[in-house]
Amino acid sequence: MPPPHQLDKRPTNPVLPGLHPDPSVCRVGDDYYLACSSFEYFPGVPLFHSRDLVHWTQLGNVLDRPEQLRLSSAWSSGGIYAPTLRHHDGRFWLIVTNCREGGGNLIVTATDPAGPWSDPVLAPDVPGIDPDLAWDEDGTCWCTVAGGWQVRIDPSTGRTLGTPHQLWAGGPDAKAPEAPHLYRIGGYWYLLIAEGGTERGHGVSIARGLSPAGPFEPCPDNPVLTHRGTDRPVQNTGHADLVQGPDGSWWMVLLGVRPGGGTPGWHVLGRETFLTPVTWVDDWPVVGRVSLELPELPWPLVPGPAEELRDDFDSAGLRPYWISVRDRPVEHCTTEERPGWLTLRARGTSLDEPDVVFTGRRQQHVACRARTLVDPSEGRGGLAVRLDEQHHYAVEATGTEVRVIARVGSLSTVVAERPAPAGPLVLALTTAPPPEGGPCTGPDVVSLGFEQSDGTFTELANLDGRYLSTEVAGGFTGRVIGLYASDGTLRFDWFDYEPLDG
Ligand code: 6LW
Numbered sequence: 001m002p003p004p005h006q007l008d009k010r011p012t013n014p015v016l017p018g019l020h021p022d023p024s025v026c027r028v029g030d031d032y033y034l035a036c037s038s039f040e041y042f043p044g045v046p047l048f049h050s051r052d053l054v055h056w057t058q059l060g061n062v063l064d065r066p067e068q069l070r071l072s073s074a075w076s077s078g079g080i081y082a083p084t085l086r087h088h089d090g091r092f093w094l095i096v097t098n099c100r101e102g103g104g105n106l107i108v109t110a111t112d113p114a115g116p117w118s119d120p121v122l123a124p125d126v127p128g129i130d131p132d133l134a135w136d137e138d139g140t141c142w143c144t145v146a147g148g149w150q151v152r153i154d155p156s157t158g159r160t161l162g163t164p165h166q167l168w169a170g171g172p173d174a175k176a177p178e179a180p181h182l183y184r185i186g187g188y189w190y191l192l193i194a195e196g197g198t199e200r201g202h203g204v205s206i207a208r209g210l211s212p213a214g215p216f217e218p219c220p221d222n223p224v225l226t227h228r229g230t231d232r233p234v235q236n237t238g239h240a241d242l243v244q245g246p247d248g249s250w251w252m253v254l255l256g257v258r259p260g261g262g263t264p265g266w267h268v269l270g271r272e273t274f275l276t277p278v279t280w281v282d283d284w285p286v287v288g289r290v291s292l293e294l295p296e297l298p299w300p301l302v303p304g305p306a307e308e309l310r311d312d313f314d315s316a317g318l319r320p321y322w323i324s325v326r327d328r329p330v331e332h333c334t335t336e337e338r339p340g341w342l343t344l345r346a347r348g349t350s351l352d353e354p355d356v357v358f359t360g361r362r363q364q365h366v367a368c369r370a371r372t373l374v375d376p377s378e379g380r381g382g383l384a385v386r387l388d389e390q391h392h393y394a395v396e397a398t399g400t401e402v403r404v405i406a407r408v409g410s411l412s413t414v415v416a417e418r419p420a421p422a423g424p425l426v427l428a429l430t431t432a433p434p435p436e437g438g439p440c441t442g443p444d445v446v447s448l449g450f451e452q453s454d455g456t457f458t459e460l461a462n463l464d465g466r467y468l469s470t471e472v473a474g475g476f477t478g479r480v481i482g483l484y485a486s487d488g489t490l491r492f493d494w495f496d497y498e499p500l501d502g
Pocket residue numbers: 021022037081082129130178179194197198238239255476
């Protein structure tokens with residue numbers, strides 16, 4: 001049994017649950033590395049390591065310095081989209097798009113994937129989002145982007161060479177041909193793309209040719225992967241990357257969602273990273289169905305270190321899973337000011353504001369509990385589950401009151417209010433599957449309240465979770481559970497996240 005507050009990483013699919021979409025993977029010897037999108041959150045681009053493609057340990061975040069990542073003008077679900085991670089010539093290369101005003105494509109490199117990563121080199125002439133880097137035998141680097149556009153590039157300067165040309169953009173009338181990855185496998189160059197849009201119509205298609213610059217012939221069995229029109233528990237499957245194991249077997253990492261509730265189904269954790277096997281027939285990939293069961297692996301599992309679920313804020317700085325909305329200046333978020341506590345100093349006046357001081361972790365389990373001990377004597381703030389500025393539930397404390405606030409679209413309301421006991425208090429929220437119901441049943445219920453000094457939970461509100469889903473809020477993210485300050489200074493002694501699934 002793992003010690004309390006640590007998550008025994010039992011192998012499951014998704015291999016990276018919660019808001020971890022657009023996975024890009026590479027192998028170096030016996031080690032695998034994987035990066036994901038991070039949108040309006042800072043630091044950006046979480047980076048993971050694994051020895052078995054199943055157990056992933058976060059090494060850090062690629063864009064973890066303000067000089068590398070500016071998100072101030074990024075709207076919710078804007079910011080960092082769709083990295084490609086590759087290892088070439090003894091270095092790790094990562095290319096990614098910052099979708100904000102004045103943003104664009106950027107390239108960073110590192111010799112150690114745990115960092116530090118370089119300052120970004122901008123690639124302003126790369127003609128689109130979802131950039132990929134691939135090197136051919138003579139060292140030419142090809143950058144391919146959404147829509148099937150490609151241009152040669154010098155990745156060390158970001159300068160493009162020559163004029164972009166269009167390769168292959170999926171099937172006729174394909175919606176959103178994106179997420180290209182180009183590989184040399186055997187005698188062919190393969191262009192893997194996503195198409196159909198990242199919603200229920202999502203899929204993966206492939207084409208091949210003899211040169212990285214095309215022409216490409218589409219696979220007769222496209223899409224090689226889609227769950228559209230099925231009742232499989234994993235939906236929206238797409239945006240994939242391929243990797244080969246040391247034994248020669250092939251694997252695909254991809255994004256998928258787990259919708260819950262009645263119809264049309266709501267996914268609340270965001271787009272998650274799944275793993276599925278790939279075999280080859282006539283030099284075309286055949287992709288296994290993406291299931292909640294782990295595929296059989298031809299190697300033994302290598303669990304990483306157990307994950308710490310409780311943070312006592314005793315170490316300098318925050319662990320890599322903590323993400324903040326748009327930035328994290330030390331004047332607003334620090335563990336240094338009162339040792340052993342996280343201090344948050346308000347800037348925006350509520351979670352509705354784009355500059356709110358909020359720092360949290362991805363919700364990774366359908367059923368979970370989060371608790372924090374807060375000292376609200378110098379301000380107002382608390383514990384929230386956030387989808388974006390317009391969709392969040394919070395239990396908030398001042399020196400005198402505890403209240404639950406719900407914001408859904410343009411409606412914001414104080415759902416419940418109680419006098420607060422004096423001194424620090426424990427705020428708590430749980431998410432749980434809904435009671436049995438008909439087609440209108442939501443995906444889960446979110447209960448918010450506080451704990452009495454004897455540890456009993458006082459529920460102040462119990463809210464339908466569908467309003468904190470991507471199907472309601474729109475966009476590309478998922479829920480983040482965390483701590484915020486909306487006025488003055490809030491101090492948090494600890495934060496505890498506990499999975500309740502199974
Ligand atoms: C990303 C695109 C996608 O740029 O969603 O599912 C977008 N695929 O490739 C944002 O994550």
